[in-house]
Amino acid sequence: MGAETNEMRQRLRESGLRVTRSRLGVLDILADADGPLSFTQVVERLEGADWDQATTYRTLVKLKEVGLAAVASRVEGIDRYVLAGGRSDGHQHPHFLCGACGRIACLPEEIVASISVDGPWAESIRRAVVQLLGECPDCLTQPG
Ligand SMILES: [Zn+2]
Ligand SMILES: [Zn+2]
Structure with a gap:
């Protein structure tokens, strides 16, 4: 505060x-x-x-x-x-959503840096919102 x-x-x-x-x-x-x-x-x-x-x-x-x-x-x-604005980057990086606990985490931009193409989809892919769905580390390590 x-x-x-x-x-x-x-x-x-x-x-x-x-x-x-x-x-x-x-x-x-x-x-x-x-x-x-x-x-x-x-x-x-x-x-x-x-x-x-x-x-x-x-x-x-x-x-x-x-x-x-x-x-x-x-x-x-x-x-x-x-x-939004100020110090925030607008969360233009990919996010990971855990289907088990619902937590959503920010991931480094580099993860999607390798996804690029030429041609009509290039700009669309560059601007696409990337979300990964799965289980977060906490949920993966929980027994049962
Ligand atoms: Zn989780
Ligand atoms: Zn984020």
């Missing part, structure tokens, strides 16, 4: 939004996350907040509208949000 919260306040104002606790709260959660978060995961992390889930949902949509948040992943129809 502290300096980071001040930065968030400023970014909200620059985006023409009033600074509210829910907006600051959601931005804080996204800033601390180690990967894209679904609405449900944001709600879980906001446990104890004094606003309701509908407000959290509207807040996410609003932050996305003004470009402070972005949907980095849309596996199985679930939008997963990340902080």
Whole structure:
């Protein structure tokens, strides 16, 4: 918090939004996350907040509208949000979704660097969202 919260306040104002606790709260959660978060995961992390889930949902949509948040992943129809702009790279790297625990992790860009072609698909492939589906290391090592 502290300096980071001040930065968030400023970014909200620059985006023409009033600074509210829910907006600051959601931005804080996204800033601390180690990967894209679904609405449900944001709600879980906001446990104890004094606003309701509908407000959290509207807040996410609003932050996305003004470009402070972005949907980095849309596996199985679930939008997963990340902080956009500022220090974030927009999560242009591939993501790994664990089908067992639902965790989504950021992977290094190099993984897809070797996927390139010439011809009509070149640009499409360069811009494609790459998602790997499988089991994360934690789930793989869990017995049973
Ligand atoms: Zn897992
Ligand atoms: Zn990412």
